[in-house]
Amino acid sequence: MNTHAEIIIGHVHLTVANLDRSLSFYCGLIGLQKGGQSGDRTTLLPGAHHSIVLDPPHKEAMRETRLRYGGVYRFSFLYPNRKELARVIRRFITVAYEIDGIFDYGPTQALYLRDPDGIPVELYVECTEIMTHKKSAGLSAFDIKSIDLESLLARLK
Structure with a gap:
């Protein structure tokens, strides 16, 4: 599997209910690498610097509130190009x-x-080539529409 050394993300700490399930999601599907483990804390790396840290829930905190969204509204991964997003x-x-x-x-x-704990995740790419084309054609750069999935996945062939 390709890992994504070029994915851009800042430092993120997440409280997760099930570490193995979260590792399957972040490493197996998104393509991050397990960077290390210290006690119950696991670090995931998209590259050499920034990381995602997965922590188990603290029992006292779990009694007070249900684990939902890990205290995060949403976080995002920026991919280097459309092929990697595809x-x-x-x-x-x-x-x-x-x-x-x-x-x-x-x-x-x-x-x-959403990740296995229900935390909203955004995976995105900036499309400078599309923006240039739209501007030169006199089109609005901010039309929201569904992605042509077939066209995007064709980049993998």
Whole structure:
């Protein structure tokens, strides 16, 4: 499997209910690499610097509130190009993972889904070549529409 050394993400800490299930999602589907483990804490790396840290829930906190969204509204992974985004979309489609939406916003194309703990995740790419074409054709750069999935996945052939 291709890992994504070029994925851009800042440091993120997530509280997850089931570490193995989260590792299958973030490593197996998104393509991150397990960077290390310290006690119950596991670090995932898209590249050499920024990371995602997965923590088990603290028992006291679990009594007070249900684990939902891990305290995060949504976080995003920026992919280097449309081919890499297509590669990860194909993995989700192959395993019939539930996708909330795939949209073309003009300047970006994005896939929305939820991780195993229900945390909303956005996988996206900035489309400078599409923006240049739209501007030269006199079209609005910010029309929201569904992505032509066949065209996107054709980049993998």
